[in-house]
Amino acid sequence: MSTPQEFIAALEQRVDPIDTELCEVFWQYANSGDASLQSRLVELEMQSHAVYSNPDDFAQLKQWRDAGGLPPETQRALDLLYYAYLTNQESEELARRQSELSVKISGLFSNFRGAAFGRKLTNNDIKDILRSSTDSAERKTAWEASKQIGPQVTAPLLELVAARNESARALGFRDYYARQLEAQEIDEAELYALLDELEQLTREPFLAIKADYDAGLVRRFGLSSAAELRPWHYEDPFFQEPPKISDFDLDPYFSGKNLEQLTTATFDKVGLDIRKSLAISDLYEREGKDQHAFCLLVGRNPEKVYVLCNCRDNASWAGTMLHEYGHAVYDLGLRRDQPYFLRGVAHTNSTEAIAMLFGRLTHSAAWLEDILSLSAAEAASIAEKARQQLSFGMLVFTRWMMVMTHFERALYGGPGQDLNTLWWDLVERYQGLQRPDGRNAPDWACKTHIAESPVYYHNYMLGEMTASQIQYYIEHELGSAPLIRQPQAGPWLTESLFEQGALRPWNEALEYLTGEKLQPHYFVSEFVKLNSPAAA
Numbered sequence: 001m002s003t004p005q006e007f008i009a010a011l012e013q014r015v016d017p018i019d020t021e022l023c024e025v026f027w028q029y030a031n032s033g034d035a036s037l038q039s040r041l042v043e044l045e046m047q048s049h050a051v052y053s054n055p056d057d058f059a060q061l062k063q064w065r066d067a068g069g070l071p072p073e074t075q076r077a078l079d080l081l082y083y084a085y086l087t088n089q090e091s092e093e094l095a096r097r098q099s100e101l102s103v104k105i106s107g108l109f110s111n112f113r114g115a116a117f118g119r120k121l122t123n124n125d126i127k128d129i130l131r132s133s134t135d136s137a138e139r140k141t142a143w144e145a146s147k148q149i150g151p152q153v154t155a156p157l158l159e160l161v162a163a164r165n166e167s168a169r170a171l172g173f174r175d176y177y178a179r180q181l182e183a184q185e186i187d188e189a190e191l192y193a194l195l196d197e198l199e200q201l202t203r204e205p206f207l208a209i210k211a212d213y214d215a216g217l218v219r220r221f222g223l224s225s226a227a228e229l230r231p232w233h234y235e236d237p238f239f240q241e242p243p244k245i246s247d248f249d250l251d252p253y254f255s256g257k258n259l260e261q262l263t264t265a266t267f268d269k270v271g272l273d274i275r276k277s278l279a280i281s282d283l284y285e286r287e288g289k290d291q292h293a294f295c296l297l298v299g300r301n302p303e304k305v306y307v308l309c310n311c312r313d314n315a316s317w318a319g320t321m322l323h324e325y326g327h328a329v330y331d332l333g334l335r336r337d338q339p340y341f342l343r344g345v346a347h348t349n350s351t352e353a354i355a356m357l358f359g360r361l362t363h364s365a366a367w368l369e370d371i372l373s374l375s376a377a378e379a380a381s382i383a384e385k386a387r388q389q390l391s392f393g394m395l396v397f398t399r400w401m402m403v404m405t406h407f408e409r410a411l412y413g414g415p416g417q418d419l420n421t422l423w424w425d426l427v428e429r430y431q432g433l434q435r436p437d438g439r440n441a442p443d444w445a446c447k448t449h450i451a452e453s454p455v456y457y458h459n460y461m462l463g464e465m466t467a468s469q470i471q472y473y474i475e476h477e478l479g480s481a482p483l484i485r486q487p488q489a490g491p492w493l494t495e496s497l498f499e500q501g502a503l504r505p506w507n508e509a510l511e512y513l514t515g516e517k518l519q520p521h522y523f524v525s526e527f528v529k530l531n532s533p534a535a536a
Helices: 004-032 035-052 055-067 071-086 092-111 123-134 135-145 150-167 176-183 188-221 259-269 315-332 348-363 366-371 378-415 419-431 446-450 457-476 490-494 506-514 521-527
Strands: 114-116 119-121 294-296 305-306
Touching: 004 035, 004 092, 004 294, 004 305, 004 419, 055 071, 071 176, 071 348, 071 490, 071 506, 092 150, 092 294, 092 446, 114 135, 119 123, 119 135, 123 135, 123 457, 123 490, 135 378, 150 305, 150 446, 176 188, 176 378, 188 378, 188 457, 259 315, 259 348, 294 506, 305 315, 315 348, 348 366, 348 457, 348 506, 366 378, 378 419, 378 446, 378 457, 457 506, 457 521
Parallel strands: none
Antiparallel strands: 114 119, 294 305
16 A cells, blocks of 8 residues: 555646646637637546546545644645545546536637627627716617626536536535535635625625715716616626726726736836746737636646736726736746645635735825836825725625625525526625616526636635735735835745645635734725715
8 A cells, every 4th residue: 555645646647747738728728719629628627537536545535634643745735635536526427527518618608709789799898888888778788798698508507507516415515515615625604604794894885885876877877866777887797896986097097008017017026027927828809719817827837827818908907917917926936846736826715815915006006106107196196096996896896796605605505496586686685786677587697707617706705805914914014115115025925825835724824924814804994984985
């Protein structure tokens, strides 16, 4: 019988080439939408499943893990491998069905362009209309075009949900949602207690600011009252991103700017270098290309980190670039000599935190002055308005996150229920939006994360709270200046977080970094405001 160390070493040799090719093929697929790559993606996922589904290996892993007494790095590797095996304990047939459905749905999203006004519309086109048009009918048409993907993906998505539940219940879990939380080392009761607390803390300030904003919309669109407002009167198709709460607009400050240069300069200022990733990334719109944004570590190789974006010269894409390269610097900072299965982020919410930490910088006076070269007075004036906007944005996001997490838990708990009605019940409850009259469509299926990043959305919220805690530490303990003016911040993050890899569970990793486990009050004190600014 092999030792745990021998088992781990042999597993690395089997897994590494599969993971590496899987990432490379997925990157090609995301950049092209080439349907011919779907079969290869499925085969690679099946090769990975064949490794991690072995029941004898899983039993041996559990025995070693439960016995303990091993060196910390070995014990932690066994913990992580236990979760990897746990989420693959199903038959080859069931695993293949899930893989084929997932790849099919991904292809539908990649190639989708809404049809309206006699042409195809990209996501950016639809958002442009929702930002600028004052014609309610035009806005409704564009909004409805964004939802045309829903009926296309509903059947395969529900089939995928059923398959995921089948695999989880075979292991004794309530459903797939419960299994995934365990595999993420997140306690469901603690998570939802935290979400309930955030819901209560954000309800009053959110509704107050939204009421002011809605009054402005009524005037803008010539409506008789806020009761006539519908989702297409807002700037984002899901109301997950905040509309402007004043006439102030950051976009003109980014018009004509080179976002690659701004992003590089930002990370240079804090002692982090993104050039290796920038050189191999794909950052601009193209037919057939995935319209979203993501960062991809190829296998576990910190020398190869891709970023996909669809940039335009506006504030939203500037923030997205900083966000995605926040993920990238984490991956680039991993140690090549770190044991293979520890050579990764501490947790999904840990890398989200770093991405959010940098993504927020476009609202910082110091960033506007140092990177956009604005005068101190102008930067301070802009930042004051931008921070109000960011605070509203955090409230908007928190409420949207409530919709996603509660819907997804209910989806896996009862996929046969009236999901179309459930979706709008949650939207009305948490976001305060009025459902479209007489609409009965699978608008919930339009959100790509439900299919492609399941049981994930809570990590964005944990990431936001973690980002606030890290930012406070940097600006009050590590130094006494804004993040962008602390060149030691990057090396500190690299040494105390990135290079540590997945050695510690996420909350212990945060404690190692800042001296405290997650403390939500940093986020609450920064963003949850009781005073609502007047709307334009």
